[in-house]
Amino acid sequence: MNAVEVNDLCKEYRDFTLDNISFNLPSGCIMGLIGENGAGKSTTIKLILNIIKRNKGTVKLFGRDNLDNFVEIAEDLGVVLDEVGFSEKLNAVQVGKIMRNTYKKWDQKVYEEYLDRFSLPLKKKFKDYSKGMKMKLGIAVALSHDPKLLILDEATSGLDPVVRDELMDIITEFTRDEGHSVLMSSHIVSDLEKTCDYIAFINNGKLLLCEEKDRLYEKYCIIHCTKETFSELDSSAFIGKKESPYGIEAIADRSKIPSSFEMSSIDIEKLFIFMVKGALT
Amino acid sequence: MKGLIKNDFFVFKRTVALALPINYVLSALIIIFSETDELLYTFPCIYSGMILGFIPAALYSEDKRSGWNKYNAVMPYRRRDYVIVKYLFGLVASLIYILFISCVILIKVNFSDWLDFDDYLFMLCIIVVCCLAPVAIIMPIALKHSPQVGFLAFGISCLLIGFLCGMASGYLDALFEENVDYWYNGGRGSFIILGSVALISVILYIISWFCSIKIYEKADL
Numbered sequence: 001m002n003a004v005e006v007n008d009l010c011k012e013y014r015d016f017t018l019d020n021i022s023f024n025l026p027s028g029c030i031m032g033l034i035g036e037n038g039a040g041k042s043t044t045i046k047l048i049l050n051i052i053k054r055n056k057g058t059v060k061l062f063g064r065d066n067l068d069n070f071v072e073i074a075e076d077l078g079v080v081l082d083e084v085g086f087s088e089k090l091n092a093v094q095v096g097k098i099m100r101n102t103y104k105k106w107d108q109k110v111y112e113e114y115l116d117r118f119s120l121p122l123k124k125k126f127k128d129y130s131k132g133m134k135m136k137l138g139i140a141v142a143l144s145h146d147p148k149l150l151i152l153d154e155a156t157s158g159l160d161p162v163v164r165d166e167l168m169d170i171i172t173e174f175t176r177d178e179g180h181s182v183l184m185s186s187h188i189v190s191d192l193e194k195t196c197d198y199i200a201f202i203n204n205g206k207l208l209l210c211e212e213k214d215r216l217y218e219k220y221c222i223i224h225c226t227k228e229t230f231s232e233l234d235s236s237a238f239i240g241k242k243e244s245p246y247g248i249e250a251i252a253d254r255s256k257i258p259s260s261f262e263m264s265s266i267d268i269e270k271l272f273i274f275m276v277k278g279a280l281t
Numbered sequence: 282m283k284g285l286i287k288n289d290f291f292v293f294k295r296t297v298a299l300a301l302p303i304n305y306v307l308s309a310l311i312i313i314f315s316e317t318d319e320l321l322y323t324f325p326c327i328y329s330g331m332i333l334g335f336i337p338a339a340l341y342s343e344d345k346r347s348g349w350n351k352y353n354a355v356m357p358y359r360r361r362d363y364v365i366v367k368y369l370f371g372l373v374a375s376l377i378y379i380l381f382i383s384c385v386i387l388i389k390v391n392f393s394d395w396l397d398f399d400d401y402l403f404m405l406c407i408i409v410v411c412c413l414a415p416v417a418i419i420m421p422i423a424l425k426h427s428p429q430v431g432f433l434a435f436g437i438s439c440l441l442i443g444f445l446c447g448m449a450s451g452y453l454d455a456l457f458e459e460n461v462d463y464w465y466n467g468g469r470g471s472f473i474i475l476g477s478v479a480l481i482s483v484i485l486y487i488i489s490w491f492c493s494i495k496i497y498e499k500a501d502l
Binding site: 046049050051052053071072074075077079081083084085086087088089090094097098099100101102103104151 | 287
């Protein structure tokens, strides 16, 4: 079963269009949405969460349309947006009281354990929290009602590497249960590369690619060659290239490159940059 | 819905509620010690009523600033619940204030013959108008655009209504000079006008409540 099914999702703004996005996130998997700032990652997540209204397409969460059953669906969702939206006047104890009255499956003990694990002060006002502490409180809330799907929108941006690493560990821990899935967006590709099973690239409102991470490693490679050699090769093999005085660095489909060629393995960040900036015309 | 109420209660306690005790004390003192109509109607009725009328928009403004309006939209709440809670908060705060003022007036009536039931009804009508009209005007616009635009629209509406009332009163005075005086001095004229305005406010408030729900359900947060 898919935790998230997105089909032909469209949203039009005056100066931006999210154009026919389609992807599936199978249960028990982690998917990373990668894209530049303003590429459409947050818009996609907001549409999935019904924060904004779609112009076209369908979104199904756990097999149910998000417009028809959102109140029921939300019981199984843990969400951390780029801005953890608690009033600055509240403290962690008050947040716990609010959430206890919000989620049917709220587990106060789990919440308190997370507060303890994150060393979050109970009585300190939210406005006095650091960015990392705010995010940790958001994570604690998102995980304390036994959600099946965790959705994180730019949750790691603005955090220091130690906190980011801690967050990634929690996400990995969360998906040890097969019924748990994670959809997370970030422009910090290295974070996603470490944890995700599926990678989706979004650029300029369009989905460039959505694949299993390991499949991307198998499918694509980096080659270094001269301009002359490059021109002799099958141009359909390449998805992006970068020219320098020393030659050409290109990302290519392994299956279309002669095996005699020296191919090095790609990393997701490079693949993304080449796809966005070095697309062959 | 309980979580939303709880959140608003905490925010209310830390923000809006700070101004209310001062308001209550001043209003009570003015009613008990004031011997002039102007002060009696201005502070405890118009000023305090307006403050209470701003509560739902102030709470929404705080939510918008913190991002709670978006955050609770991904929780198991219907959007209409969010709007209902905001209106309920304003309504409950207004009812508590009316109850409080009624008690103070009751005390005053026991010690002085200056205030009577008619004065009480008159004050009640003003409070109802001042509590409900701001919510009715500000909230749908705030939910559609922003709290700032809502407050601006309310300010412009007040100016417009004031201007129109001034024009109408001048026109009526010139047209039916003695009759208007008789109508007012007879005692019921101002009651009929204020009662009608209060009734219009209640109707506007109910319409605004439904409009706000519809607007918020369709809005991109």
